[in-house]
Amino acid sequence: MVLDRSPNLDRVFHALAHPARRAILRRLADGEHILSELAAPLRMSFPAASKHVRVLERARLVRRRVVGRTHICRIEGKPLAKADQWLEEYRRIWERSFLRLDALLDQMQAEERDKKPDHQEH
């Protein structure tokens, strides 16, 4: 895995460790937002939200540009931004369960065969 060698890893982990920052990322997943839009649903002041965005910026998960007095944020890490990445992770989690189900079904079928040793499968 490339994970352990990345100098950015700690910053990414740190950035993702806070629920407010995950909420910001989720919000940005559907496109650009101005900072005050991000702050409002979090019931946060502008400076507090700005601080969280700063942490996300340092982890290179979010990019901010300032136009006049407006701070516009967008997500940077493409894999985190994309709903299909969420989908893939969701799929992987369920697939782990279904692989266990495959094994269970194999076992159930073997047990059935053992119970009826004389029975000819067709």
Next chain:
Amino acid sequence: MQKTGTLQVATPTDTTIVMTRTFDAPRRLVWDAMTKAELVRRWMFCPPGWSWATCEMDVRVGGTYRWEWNGPDGQLALTIRGVHREVDPPCRVVHTERMEMAPGAGPCAPDGGAPEPWELVATLELTEENGVTLMKMTLAFGSKQARDVALASGMEQGMEAGYQNLDAFLAEQDRR
């Protein structure tokens, strides 16, 4: 022909998740494995470090079920429960699903507190052809936001399970 398929996940509408997969076993066995509590707890979703706390299922119309998991700290982390609305063995079952996460155990509310519980209606359909069973599971959420939170919960679990999903992201960062 490959009889056991890899899971496909799709979002055909803004409020649904549809999972399809084949199993190399007759439908009646797949039905049992998915509707009998003692079998369900042997395979169903259990994030690394978690353990089953409760698995009870009364698969009859109006019957309830309750699944509970403890987190790595041994405390209750997640409850999924609901009522069976339609039961047609071994083909189809429709149940409601209400998920409640303990604070800090899953996707958090925007204010960082315990997340709102979310509800969905799950429809499981099983069809059999030549001894192979096709499963179709449709999860219908109340809103796009609720659906997205459910999808995001997978993301967060993935992160807890070793941040594998960040592989691609970090590889991209490393190339810069």
